[in-house]
Amino acid sequence: MEGDDVAVFHHRHHHRVSDIGRPPPPPHTTIDVLTERLTRLRNQLENTLEFSSTIHWQAQHTKAQSTITVLEEKVGRWFKPLPLLFVVVLRI
Numbered sequence: 001m002e003g004d005d006v007a008v009f010h011h012r013h014h015h016r017v018s019d020i021g022r023p024p025p026p027p028h029t030t031i032d033v034l035t036e037r038l039t040r041l042r043n044q045l046e047n048t049l050e051f052s053s054t055i056h057w058q059a060q061h062t063k064a065q066s067t068i069t070v071l072e073e074k075v076g077r078w079f080k081p082l083p084l085l086f087v088v089v090l091r092i
């Protein structure tokens with residue numbers, strides 16, 4: 001190698017070795033892309049949380065409706081014989 005070639009080789013080699021473990025600073029467009037991705041992820045997370053809350057509310061509503069139905073059936077069975085009981089009491 002000639003003198004200039006050796007200097008260029010040494011400069012390139014030295015530059016590569018000194019940059020090992022250090023990523024180059026991100027260009028402005030990379031920051032914009034990351035910001036956009038974070039915004040999309042935040043929106044997805046907010047939508048997921050809202051959906052989860054809605055599902056939870058619907059499950060609670062369904063459970064409450066089921067409890068009401070069971071209680072109405074129990075009350076209906078208990079009160080069904082009462083009109084006959086009142087008729088018997090009124091005749092006495």
